[in-house]
Amino acid sequence: MTRAEPPPPDGARIALAWLGHPVTVLALVVLVLNDHVLKAARPGPVTGKLSDVAGLVLAPPLVAVLVTLVVPRLRSRVVVGLALGSVGVGFAAVKASGYAAAVASELWSAVSGPSLVRADLTDLLTMPALAVAAWVWGRARRDPVGRRAVRTVRLLVLLPAATLAVAATGPVQYPDAVTTTVVGGRLAAGATDTPAGAADGVPWMWRISDDAGVTWRDAAEAEESALYRRPDRTAGTGDAVCSTASPQRCYRLRPGAIRVEESDDAGRTWRLSWQVTDEQRELLRARYPESGPNGERIAGQDLTVLDVAGGRHVVLVANGRDGFAVRDADGGWRRIGFAGGRWGAEPPPLGVISPADRHNDPLRAMLLAVALSVLVLAVSGVRAARASGRGSSESILQTVSLAVAAMFLLGVWFTDGLILPVLALGSVVLLLGSALLALIPRRSREVPGGWFAEVVPAAVLTLTLAGVTLASWLYGRPVYALTAVLLAGLATVPGLLLGWRAARLIESWRPPVDPPYPPPVAVDRSPSGPAG
Numbered sequence: 156m157t158r159a160e161p162p163p164p165d166g167a168r169i170a171l172a173w174l175g176h177p178v179t180v181l182a183l184v185v186l187v188l189n190d191h192v193l194k195a196a197r198p199g200p201v202t203g204k205l206s207d208v209a210g211l212v213l214a215p216p217l218v219a220v221l222v223t224l225v226v227p228r229l230r231s232r233v234v235v236g237l238a239l240g241s242v243g244v245g246f247a248a249v250k251a252s253g254y255a256a257a258v259a260s261e262l263w264s265a266v267s268g269p270s271l272v273r274a275d276l277t278d279l280l281t282m283p284a285l286a287v288a289a290w291v292w293g294r295a296r297r298d299p300v301g302r303r304a305v306r307t308v309r310l311l312v313l314l315p316a317a318t319l320a321v322a323a324t325g326p327v328q329y330p331d332a333v334t335t336t337v338v339g340g341r342l343a344a345g346a347t348d349t350p351a352g353a354a355d356g357v358p359w360m361w362r363i364s365d366d367a368g369v370t371w372r373d374a375a376e377a378e379e380s381a382l383y384r385r386p387d388r389t390a391g392t393g394d395a396v397c398s399t400a401s402p403q404r405c406y407r408l409r410p411g412a413i414r415v416e417e418s419d420d421a422g423r424t425w426r427l428s429w430q431v432t433d434e435q436r437e438l439l440r441a442r443y444p445e446s447g448p449n450g451e452r453i454a455g456q457d458l459t460v461l462d463v464a465g466g467r468h469v470v471l472v473a474n475g476r477d478g479f480a481v482r483d484a485d486g487g488w489r490r491i492g493f494a495g496g497r498w499g500a501e502p503p504p505l506g507v508i509s510p511a512d513r514h515n516d517p518l519r520a521m522l523l524a525v526a527l528s529v530l531v532l533a534v535s536g537v538r539a540a541r542a543s544g545r546g547s548s549e550s551i552l553q554t555v556s557l558a559v560a561a562m563f564l565l566g567v568w569f570t571d572g573l574i575l576p577v578l579a580l581g582s583v584v585l586l587l588g589s590a591l592l593a594l595i596p597r598r599s600r601e602v603p604g605g606w607f608a609e610v611v612p613a614a615v616l617t618l619t620l621a622g623v624t625l626a627s628w629l630y631g632r633p634v635y636a637l638t639a640v641l642l643a644g645l646a647t648v649p650g651l652l653l654g655w656r657a658a659r660l661i662e663s664w665r666p667p668v669d670p671p672y673p674p675p676v677a678v679d680r681s682p683s684g685p686a687g
Contacts, residue, residue: 167223169231170238172295173216179291182212204281207246211284212291214242219292235292243285250278329445330360330498331452332473335459338381342368342461342471344479344494345382362494367461367469368481371494395422400462406470408455412436413474415458415482429488431477434634435505442503442512443476452476478502510629515575519568520625522582523640526564527647528618529586529593533557535610535654536593542658553592560585568636609657617650 173179186209193202215238222234334345342364361374361382374382395418397405405418406428413431418424431439440450447453456473463469463484470482478492492502503512510517533553563582567575594607621643628639 167220167227167229168299169292169296170216170219170223170234172299173235173292174220176216176291176295178287179213179216182209185209186213204278207278207281208284211242211246211281212288215239215285215288216292216295218242231296235289239285239289242288243282246282247279251276329443329476330478330493331475332456332477332479332493333475334457335471335473335479336382337459337461338363338378340461341365342459342469343374343378343382344371344471344473346473346478346493346496346498360493360496362496364494367463368471368483368491371491371496373496396458396460397421398460398462398468400466400468404468406458406460408458408472411451411454413453413455413477413480415455415470415472415480415488429480429482431474431505437634438506438508438631439477439503441514441516442508444514446476506631508629508631510626513629516629518575518579520622520629520639522564522567522579522586523643524618524622524625526560526582526586527621527643528614528650529560529590530557531614531617531647531650531654532593532610533589534651535613535657538655538658539606539661542661553589556585556589556592560589603660606657606660609660610654613650613653613657616653617647620646620649 186206189202189205189209193205215235218241219234219238222237223229330346330348332344332346336343336345344362344364346360346362348359361379362371363374363378364371395405395407397403403419403421405422407416407418407422407425408414409416409430412433413436415428415430416425417428418426436450436453439453440446443453445452452475454475456475458470458472461469461471465484467484469484472480472482474480474490478490478498479494480488480490482488490502490505493499536553560582563578563585566578567582570578594611624642624646625639627633628636633639633642
């Protein structure tokens with residue numbers, strides 16, 4: 156009798172062997188060390204690509220273990236295909252698409268705090284690291300984890316460590332332009348990468364201009380020493396800073412805004428010199444993470460004046476999250492971002508924005524549009540119940556569900572961070588429940604098909620009108636969120652009217668009436684009855 160061959164090892168044991176392989180563990184160590192030590196010490200393309208390589212080696216076995224926790228007996232080849240495929244496709248999409256990178260940034264921020272994922276086609280050069288992960292799987296497949304104690308240890312130790320290593324990458328450090336001054340006859344611009352640094356007045360980065368604001372370079376060691384020893388002088392908003400060569404010409408900042416005013420009479424009267432309008436600041440607030448609930452970090456922080464040849468002068472202004480602005484000797488103003496330093500990208504154009512720049516706003520807009528369409532369904536359902544002449548417990552449940560969903564939506568609109576996905580998920584569940592309660596007929600005879608034919612298009616019309624309004628807001632028209640929400644609310648009026656009118660198709664309910672029966676007929680059961 157031939158002995159039956161043992162069944163092939165399941166995907167869970169191979170996935171754990173894959174996660175615990177020495178190469179995978181090495182990738183885990185490299186990822187943690189690089190993200191939290193090397194990147195801070197030596198930021199640049201080398202450390203950036205090193206994280207990508209280590210992550211591509213570590214992520215597939217992590218995904219494989221998570222999949223097998225849900226489906227333990229899944230075949231190993233299916234598991235490795237899902238793991239390598241999902242990681243490869245996701246990485247390629249994020250690095251090739253700015254919109255996908257923005258979505259990934261929001262998801263990562265919800266998991267591990269403020270994070271930034273950038274689209275960068277050069278990062279695709281690291282994708283051969285997936286071949287290393289596949290080779291490691293092939294080695295692990297020959298020696299699956301068999302002992303229960305070893306599986307338990309790997310689940311309790313390696314799985315949390317790998318998850319934290321992948322999720323808890325180095326946080327994004329958002330810069331603030333906080334101070335301006337003159338050192339050795341040159342303009343100096345100081346920026347910090349934390350709000351605490353801004354509050355303490357300790358810039359992390361100094362940039363120096365040798366040509367009155369045209370080009371910029373990092374401060375030399377001697378210049379930095381002089382800057383840190385200088386008297387603590389920061390032009391508070393409202394304080395006048397005047398030209399030495401022309402004392403009658405002065406400048407000042409307006410509190411809580413990016414606005415520079417100038418005076419030709421030593422500060423007795425003032426007029427506008429340059430500004431970023433309130434509408435433009437609102438769009439910058441939507442674009443810049445960590446700009447403050449009302450955009451407090453997008454405002455003028457400091458101002459300095461440098462006299463140049465010919466009796467002219469140059470003005471340098473620090474504007475918080477928006478970087479620096481320069482008035483050249485001819486009187487023209489321009490925003491220069493962070494003067495080409497570590498955060499040297501060009502400042503975004505004023506008055507222009509796209510959904511990919513708005514962080515959590517697309518999620519908020521989508522949930523609000525869906526909520527308004529569900530409101531139409533719910534009102535139509537309650538109206539139908541009243542028109543039928545009989546109350547319904549579903550109507551009460553709908554009202555409660557919508558009220559709680561409204562509370563969740565308020566949280567989605569006014570919060571960020573780890574709680575945001577929880578509130579969004581709660582909103583989706585409650586809205587879906589309300590929609591199902593509105594569409595499920597209470598009695599087949601009470602809710603005719605014509606009612607559905609009018610109510611469902613009314614909800615779709617509301618979703619379309621509100622969606623178009625909120626999509627326009629994502630592109631900056633209208634600028635303010637309150638205006639967009641009010642317009643979206645007005646967009647529900649046609650749908651509400653159509654759903655309300657559909658109640659005419661509901662017949663009033665009447666209690667059943669027993670039909671009359673004929674009187675009973677006596678039956679003659681005597682033996683002398685008529686013959687058959």
